[in-house]
Ligand SMILES: Nc1ncnc2c1ncn2[C@@H]1O[C@H](COP(=O)(O)OP(=O)(O)OP(=O)(O)O)[C@@H](O)[C@H]1O
C-alpha cells in the first residue's frame with residue numbers, strides 16, 4: 001500500500017474529526033484497563049455510537065493518536081503488512097512521535113485479515129495503545145482470533161442510557177435538585193420520550209417524531225439485510241422475518257421456539273433446526289438478549305425457557321398503553337446490563353422479574369407500571385419469596401411513578417419511580 005495514500009487518509013480523517021465532530025456526548029460506563037497491556041475492543045449493535053467513542057478518544061489524545069476506518073474506499077486492499085506502512089506514514093508526518101507512545105484507533109478493523117497480530121505486537125513490544133471497533137459480529141468476544149486471547153479488553157456498547165439521553169438535551173443528570181421541583185417535570189417529559197423512542201444516539205438527537213421513526217426504520221432494514229441475511233447467508237427470509245417480528249413484539253416475556261414452531265409450521269415450510277439456527281443468529285447480532293431463570297445449577301438454567309429483551313426499546317413492536325409495563329421492564333434490563341450486572345429471572349411458584357448479580361451480591365427487582373389491588377400481593381409475594389431464598393433483606397420495586405418504603409416481615413421493600421432510579425449515577 002502506497003504511503004502517500006496512507007498519509008492522505010491520516011490527515012483527512014484528522015481534519016474531518018476536528019471540523020465535524022463538535023458535539024460528542026460523553027459515554028458512561030466505559031471502563032478502560034489501567035496500565036494493562038490490552039487491545040480494547042468496542043463492539044455492539046449497529047449505530048450505537050462505537051465510531052464516536054473512537055472520535056472522542058482521538059480528541060482526548062490529539063497529539064499522539066491516529067484514526068483509521070477500514071471501510072474507507074481509499075484503503076481497499078489494505079493487508080496485514082500495511083499496518084507497518086501506516087505507522088511509518090504517521091511517523092513521517094509527525095516525526096515528533098518517534099519513540100513516543102502512539103494511540104491507534106482502528107474502526108471496522110475486522111476488514112483486515114490478521115489485524116490481531118499487529119495489534120498484539122504493538123501493545124506488547126512498542127508500548128502503544130490500541131482501540132478497535134467494528135459493527136460486524138466478527139468482532140464480538142467469541143469470534144476474536146486466538147492471537148488475542150487474554151490480550152483483549154471487550155467493552156459492549158449500547159445505545160444511549162437515559163442519563164446520556166438527557167445530555168443530548170443539554171441537561172446535566174447530576175445537577176443538584178434535578179429530581180425535585182420544576183426540574184423533575186422536565187426529566188419526566190424526556191423520560192416519556194426515551195420510553196417511546198429508545199436511545200439510539202441519532203434518534204435521541206432527532207427533533208421530530210417523523211425523523212425518529214424514519215431512522216429506526218432504516219436501522220431495522222440494515223440490521224435485517226446486512227447483519228442477518230447477508231452475514232449468515234439466510235435462505236429462508238420469510239422464517240427470519242416472522243421470527244424477528246415475533247421477538248420484537250415479545251420483549252419482556254418468555255419465548256418458546258417450540259410453540260413458535262407449532263404455530264407456523266403449517267403456514268410456510270421450515271425445519272426446527274433452521275428455526276433454532278436463526279434464533280441463534282439473532283442473538284449473535286446483539287439485537288435481542290436472553291435472560292435465563294435463576295437456579296443454582298447451570299444445567300437447569302439452560303432447560304428453562306428464556307425471557308427476551310431488546311437492545312433498544314425503539315425497536316419494539318406494540319405501542320399500546322398496556323405494553324408500558326413491559327417497556328419499563330426492558331429499560332430496567334438494559335440499565336442493569338449497562339451497569340455490568342449479570343441478570344436472571346426468578347420463578348418458584350411466584351415470580352420476581354430480575355435477580356441482578358454483581359460481585360457475588362444479589363439484588364431482587366420487580367418492575368410494574370403501577371401497584372394496584374390486583375397485582376400488589378403478587379408483586380410483593382414474588383419479591384419476598386426471592387429475598388427469602390437468596391437470604392436478602394432488601395428488594396426494590398420499580399414503577400412508573402410511585403414512591404414508598406414498606407416492610408414485609410423483616411424484608412424492606414423500596415418502591416421507586418423509574419425516572420428516579422434510572423437517572424441515578426452508577
Ligand atoms: N457520543 C455521541 N455523541 C453525539 N452523537 C453521537 C454519539 N454517538 C453516536 N452519535 C451519533 O450517532 C451516529 C451513529 O454513531 P456511530 O457512527 O458512532 O455508531 P456506530 O456504532 O459506529 O455505528 P455502525 O455500527 O453503523 O458503524 C453518529 O453519526 C452520531 O450522529
Ligand SMILES: [Mg+2]
Pocket residue numbers: 050051052107135
Ligand atoms: Mg461505526
